[in-house]
Amino acid sequence: MQHRTDPRLLDAERLIGERLGDRRLDFDSMLAVSNIYRAATAVRRRAEKGVLSEFGLSWGGFTTLWVLWVWGEMQSADLAEECDLSKGTLTGVVKTLEKRGFVQRTAVEADRRKVTVSLTDAGLEAIEQLFPRFNLYEGEMVGDLSTSEKQELAELLRRVIVAAGSR
Amino acid sequence: MQHRTDPRLLDAERLIGERLGDRRLDFDSMLAVSNIYRAATAVRRRAEKGVLSEFGLSWGGFTTLWVLWVWGEMQSADLAEECDLSKGTLTGVVKTLEKRGFVQRTAVEADRRKVTVSLTDAGLEAIEQLFPRFNLYEGEMVGDLSTSEKQELAELLRRVIVAAGSR
DNA sequence: TCGATTTCGTTTGCTACCAAACGGATATTA
DNA sequence: TAATATCCGTTTGGTAGCAAACGAAATCGA
Numbered sequence: 001m002q003h004r005t006d007p008r009l010l011d012a013e014r015l016i017g018e019r020l021g022d023r024r025l026d027f028d029s030m031l032a033v034s035n036i037y038r039a040a041t042a043v044r045r046r047a048e049k050g051v052l053s054e055f056g057l058s059w060g061g062f063t064t065l066w067v068l069w070v071w072g073e074m075q076s077a078d079l080a081e082e083c084d085l086s087k088g089t090l091t092g093v094v095k096t097l098e099k100r101g102f103v104q105r106t107a108v109e110a111d112r113r114k115v116t117v118s119l120t121d122a123g124l125e126a127i128e129q130l131f132p133r134f135n136l137y138e139g140e141m142v143g144d145l146s147t148s149e150k151q152e153l154a155e156l157l158r159r160v161i162v163a164a165g166s167r
Numbered sequence: 168m169q170h171r172t173d174p175r176l177l178d179a180e181r182l183i184g185e186r187l188g189d190r191r192l193d194f195d196s197m198l199a200v201s202n203i204y205r206a207a208t209a210v211r212r213r214a215e216k217g218v219l220s221e222f223g224l225s226w227g228g229f230t231t232l233w234v235l236w237v238w239g240e241m242q243s244a245d246l247a248e249e250c251d252l253s254k255g256t257l258t259g260v261v262k263t264l265e266k267r268g269f270v271q272r273t274a275v276e277a278d279r280r281k282v283t284v285s286l287t288d289a290g291l292e293a294i295e296q297l298f299p300r301f302n303l304y305e306g307e308m309v310g311d312l313s314t315s316e317k318q319e320l321a322e323l324l325r326r327v328i329v330a331a332g333s334r
Numbered sequence: 335t336c337g338a339t340t341t342c343g344t345t346t347g348c349t350a351c352c353a354a355a356c357g358g359a360t361a362t363t364a
Numbered sequence: 365t366a367a368t369a370t371c372c373g374t375t376t377g378g379t380a381g382c383a384a385a386c387g388a389a390a391t392c393g394a
Contacts, residue, residue: 040207
C-alpha cells in the first residue's frame, strides 16, 4: 500500500472478519459497498456544513439549482429525473427553493397539468457564486487522489450505478 | 475503455462540459464526487426495495442491527458513532427497531444517564437470516467488478473518507 | 361526444436525518 | 457539601426522502 490511510478503518475491517469467523461472506463486495455509502455520507455532510450552509442549501437543493443552471428551465418531471429524486420529493425541494427566492414555478399554458421550474435572478447569482466554491470543495474531498485515480474511481462507480440500476 | 458501461452516463457528462464552456472547472473531481453520491443512492434504494423491505428495515435500521450483531450489546453513544449517525437520529432508529421487536434498551445501574442497546432473540434471528441475503445483494451491486477492482474501489473510497473527514 | 383511462404535480403519512435545546445524573471544585 | 460544570439520551423543529393516494387535466375509444 503506497499511500497513507487511516489505520483505524482497516482495523475495524479486520475485526469484523474475526467476529464473523467462518461464515461464508463476500468480504470484498461488503467493503466496497459500505465504503461507497460512508464516503457519500462524509462528502455530503462536509459540503452541507461548509459551502452550502452559507446559502442555506441542502445537497438536494444545490443539485436542483445546478441542474437548472446547466439545462435551463425544465418541466418538473424531467427535473426530478435529472436530480435523481422522486416527483414527490422534488415538490418539497422546489418549495424550499422558492421560499429562498432561488427558483420560480411557471404554469404551462398548452397543458395545464404541467409546471416548469426555472432559476430566478437571485438563484442564478447564487449558483454562479456557489459553484466555483463547491467545485473547490469537491477537489478537496478527493484531493488525496491523483487525476488518473479520480478517473478510475469515477469509472468504477459508473459501473456500480449501472449494476445497481438507478431506479 | 475495456468494459461496457451505460453510454447515457458519459453523454450527460460530456453535455455538462459543453454547457459550462470555458469556465475553470475541476471536472475529474466533480465526476468522482457526484458518482460517489449517485452510486450510494442507487445502492441504498435497491437494498431497501429488495432484501430490507421484507424485514421492514431501512438502511440505517439494518446497519444498527448489523453493528449490534458484530459488536454485541453497546452503549447508545458508541452505537451512534459506529453507525455513523448523530445521537438524536439513533434514538429514533432504535425506537423504530424496538417497535419491530428487534432490539431492547437497558438502563445502566452504575450511571443512570446511560442506556445500552442489544439485540432481542427476534433481532438475532432476523439479522442471521438477513445478512447472508444482504451480502448476496452487495455482491450483485458490485458484480460487474473483478475482485481486485472491488479492492481498488474500497481503497480509493477509504482515502476519500479520510480526506472528507467522517465528522 | 362522452365515459374511461392515462398523465401530470401535489398531498399525505411515514421514516430518517441533523443541530440545538433540554433535563436529569454525574463530576468537579471552592 | 453546595454550587457549578459537564455529560448523557431524548425531544424539538426543521428539511429530506419515498410510496401511494389524490384531483385536475388531457387523451383515447367507441
